[in-house]
Amino acid sequence: MIKAATKTKPEPKNPMEGILRMDRIPHIWCPGCGIGTVVTSFAEALKKNKEDLDKVAIVSGIGCTGRVAGYVKLDSFHTTHGRAVPFATGLKLAKPDMKVVVFSGDGDISGIGGNHLIHAARRNMDLIIICVNNFNYAMTGGQVAATTPLTANASTAPFGNYEYAFNLPYLAEASGATYVARWTSLHFRRTTKSMQEALKKRGLSFIEVIAPCVTLYARRNRLGDGLNLLKYYYDQSEIQHGADTRGLDISYQGKLVVGKFVDKEKPTFLDAMNQHLSGVLGDKYVPYGAIK
Amino acid sequence: MPYFGNLKPIIGEIHINKDRCKGCAFCVEYCPRDVLELSDEFNIKGYHPPFVKKPEECCYCQLCETICPEFAIFVTVKEEEEEGEKVESRS
Amino acid sequence: MKKSKADPKGVLTGSHFMDGDHAIAEGGLAAGCRFFAGYPITPSTETAERFASRIPMIGGMFIQMEDELGSIAAMIGASWGGKKVMTVTSGPGFSLMMENIGLAAMMETPVVIANVQRGGPSTGLPTLTGQQDMMQARFGSHGDYRIIALSPDSPQECFDLTIEAFNLSEIYRVPVFVMTDECVGHMHEKVVIPPAEEIELVERKWYTGPIDKYLPYKNDKDGIPFMVKAGDGYLFHTTGLTHDERGYPVINAETQKINVKHLIDKIDNNAEKIIKIEEKETDGAEVLVISYGITSRVAYKAVQDAKQGGIKVGTLRLITVWPFPEKRIKELAKKVKSIVVPEINAGQVVLEVERVTAGKCRVVSVPHYGGWVHDPDDILKAIKEAV
Numbered sequence: 001m002i003k004a005a006t007k008t009k010p011e012p013k014n015p016m017e018g019i020l021r022m023d024r025i026p027h028i029w030c031p032g033c034g035i036g037t038v039v040t041s042f043a044e045a046l047k048k049n050k051e052d053l054d055k056v057a058i059v060s061g062i063g064c065t066g067r068v069a070g071y072v073k074l075d076s077f078h079t080t081h082g083r084a085v086p087f088a089t090g091l092k093l094a095k096p097d098m099k100v101v102v103f104s105g106d107g108d109i110s111g112i113g114g115n116h117l118i119h120a121a122r123r124n125m126d127l128i129i130i131c132v133n134n135f136n137y138a139m140t141g142g143q144v145a146a147t148t149p150l151t152a153n154a155s156t157a158p159f160g161n162y163e164y165a166f167n168l169p170y171l172a173e174a175s176g177a178t179y180v181a182r183w184t185s186l187h188f189r190r191t192t193k194s195m196q197e198a199l200k201k202r203g204l205s206f207i208e209v210i211a212p213c214v215t216l217y218a219r220r221n222r223l224g225d226g227l228n229l230l231k232y233y234y235d236q237s238e239i240q241h242g243a244d245t246r247g248l249d250i251s252y253q254g255k256l257v258v259g260k261f262v263d264k265e266k267p268t269f270l271d272a273m274n275q276h277l278s279g280v281l282g283d284k285y286v287p288y289g290a291i292k
Numbered sequence: 293m294p295y296f297g298n299l300k301p302i303i304g305e306i307h308i309n310k311d312r313c314k315g316c317a318f319c320v321e322y323c324p325r326d327v328l329e330l331s332d333e334f335n336i337k338g339y340h341p342p343f344v345k346k347p348e349e350c351c352y353c354q355l356c357e358t359i360c361p362e363f364a365i366f367v368t369v370k371e372e373e374e375e376g377e378k379v380e381s382r383s
Numbered sequence: 384m385k386k387s388k389a390d391p392k393g394v395l396t397g398s399h400f401m402d403g404d405h406a407i408a409e410g411g412l413a414a415g416c417r418f419f420a421g422y423p424i425t426p427s428t429e430t431a432e433r434f435a436s437r438i439p440m441i442g443g444m445f446i447q448m449e450d451e452l453g454s455i456a457a458m459i460g461a462s463w464g465g466k467k468v469m470t471v472t473s474g475p476g477f478s479l480m481m482e483n484i485g486l487a488a489m490m491e492t493p494v495v496i497a498n499v500q501r502g503g504p505s506t507g508l509p510t511l512t513g514q515q516d517m518m519q520a521r522f523g524s525h526g527d528y529r530i531i532a533l534s535p536d537s538p539q540e541c542f543d544l545t546i547e548a549f550n551l552s553e554i555y556r557v558p559v560f561v562m563t564d565e566c567v568g569h570m571h572e573k574v575v576i577p578p579a580e581e582i583e584l585v586e587r588k589w590y591t592g593p594i595d596k597y598l599p600y601k602n603d604k605d606g607i608p609f610m611v612k613a614g615d616g617y618l619f620h621t622t623g624l625t626h627d628e629r630g631y632p633v634i635n636a637e638t639q640k641i642n643v644k645h646l647i648d649k650i651d652n653n654a655e656k657i658i659k660i661e662e663k664e665t666d667g668a669e670v671l672v673i674s675y676g677i678t679s680r681v682a683y684k685a686v687q688d689a690k691q692g693g694i695k696v697g698t699l700r701l702i703t704v705w706p707f708p709e710k711r712i713k714e715l716a717k718k719v720k721s722i723v724v725p726e727i728n729a730g731q732v733v734l735e736v737e738r739v740t741a742g743k744c745r746v747v748s749v750p751h752y753g754g755w756v757h758d759p760d761d762i763l764k765a766i767k768e769a770v
Contacts, residue, residue, distance in 0.1 A: 026362065116456075226316045230318065286439065
């Protein structure tokens with residue numbers, strides 16, 4: 001470091017250290033993994049929104065992305081596989097004044113947790129779901145997932161995947177989510193902006209972030225390393241805000257349509273409950289959220 | 293021209309945590325000014341961390357800081373002796 | 384432990400004629416439960432229905448989740464949000480909840496689950512009684528852990544034991560089960576609900592020290608860690624992985640031993656404080672009848688008949704089934720000739736009795752495969768043969 005001044009300043013710290021549990025860093029993610037980038041995007045979103053960090057809770061499931069809860073210095077919960085969304089539902093309903101973020105992977109949220117995802121969206125629970133999509137079940141060694149593109153190779157589809165994959169934004173919108181966006185980990189500033197909007201918005205926000213999985217998805221499909229996958233995102237992604245979610249399927253190494261697709265207003269579960277019950281019961285109803 | 297008299301481009305000072313780096317080279321590849329390059333040295337895990345090849349080119353865009361998956365690199369504003377126009381962080 | 388009085392808004396003081404399911408709901412409300420996440424399943428649905436219709440006037444949350452898996456997950460989340468939580472289910476739902484019951488045990492989260500047992504296995508007899516989940520309550524989830532299970536024998540006890548269940552789960556930070564059955568659940572009887580001031584409740588041990596010194600799983604003097612809730616600035620982490628005092632996952636054998644032993648010792652070391660049994664005429668008895676739940680009421684008739692026939696019979700009713708009252712049964716095993724265990728299953732609690740008595744006296748099982756209660760004469764026959 002070139003310093004001409006006579007005064008000595010303390011060694012500057014990485015701004016991420018404020019939001020990370022530094023006693024658990026370095027983290028377990030592979031070289032070239034995109035999850036770290038998404039965590040930085042999330043931290044930036046919290047900073048830019050000037051969120052009260054005491055009032056944001058993060059819930060993760062099991063998997064590589066599921067480890068995020070363990071590294072972030074918020075009230076964080078590392079729950080069972082697929083059950084992060086209902087856990088977050090319970091937490092949000094018990095503490096309606098908090099912002100509850102579900103930060104988990106594609107297998108956890110749309111595979112084993114698929115039922116909970118569509119019902120949380122149907123109820124328009126006031127949650128933010130950040131689904132990091134690396135196209136496989138990475139933590140257990142790269143098995144095929146509900147989001148693995150057709151013909152891709154995975155450890156339990158060693159001759160290529162012959163199942164159709166979920167179109168996650170379509171699924172979320174069709175179930176009733178009021179904010180749906182998809183980005184890649186390369187679009188980190190746009191991801192931050194989406195997360196900021198989702199944090200400010202009431203209702204179920206679903207943000208899919210496509211991230212590289214180097215050790216498993218890329219290796220099994222001979223796609224190279226993190227740089228190659230990021231180049232694929234760079235070459236093939238196209239920003240189409242407001243695109244029809246029906247056309248957002250991802251074929252193997254095909255076009256990635258990203259952007260903000262849905263941003264609408266709808267009463268949340270608690271709003272609808274309070275409104276309806278006070279209409280029906282009048283003064284006898286004790287509105288929820290008023291009593292802690 | 294007097295309007296531009298006091299404006300100076302910000303120069304960023306890059307701090308690299310060499311031992312946390314896993315040599316993915318995202319920062320090297322995506323720096324818009326090609327400021328970084330992978331070094332030949334090994335860190336304690338055996339990876340090649342980047343080094344600042346062209347420190348005067350860094351324009352404090354903080355792209356390397358945001359894309360690094362290891363939280364191993366960050367940029368601060370380089371202090372100058374003379375006073376310059378204050379500009380906020382671009383991130 | 385903080386003692387508190389019940390909130391009068393939730394206490395339906397008075398003399399009522401209601402069934403066990405309704406009494407469980409009223410017990411929960413009286414205990415301060417303000418969060419219910421459930422899923423309908425015969426024969427427990429009435430509890431959820433009553434809660435749903437009562438809670439809007441009291442102030443709380445009822446949500447019918449998409450399945451039992453979501454229910455138990457939402458309950459654990461709400462418990463970490465500071466609420467007292469409960470749900471009600473039956474056999475098939477109980478099985479679905481098992482993974483997250485393990486999570487609640489591992490994270491040391493207070494939750495109350497009522498299981499209105501029915502005939503099993505699988506879909507079994509949805510509308511008919513059984514007591515076939517007793518071992519499952521104890522061993523249902525994977526891994527080693529301890530839970531508490533109570534067994535009411537009447538709608539009045541359904542009310543009382545639900546409140547007791549809440550207090551126990553708050554003190555020991557453990558899932559507590561109210562193991563009733565379809566017979567008691569659908570039986571209408573008099574239930575007396577006392578005034579709110581007479582109901583004693585216990586709150587969980589809230590941490591009140593400095594934020595930066597908080598360790599989520601550091602044991603207090605009584606062996607139970609302090610709890611916090613999300614949103615109070617503690618920025619804590621908790622996980623289902625084997626963890627250390629900070630709540631961070633540590634994956635090695637040493638931490639596993641400390642962690643699992645703690646979950647076990649928490650209940651085993653306090654078993655004497657937790658266990659509740661009801662003994663009648665066990666002094667000088669030749670035969671001891673050990674039963675629980677509805678079967679204890681059926682056994683009463685058999686015991687009366689046996690006494691008239693000249694047999695000295697004592698009864699031991701298990702109000703707490705888990706932790707199992709080992710100490711008392713070991714003592715009694717030395718004094719009686721035999722123990723008769725009638726239960727509406729193929730023999731579950733009798734296995735514990737056999738283990739505990741270790742051959743000191745004869746143990747006779749009176750199984751009933753489910754669908755109805757015992758014929759008292761079957762139990763009488765077993766008592767006569769046991770002498």
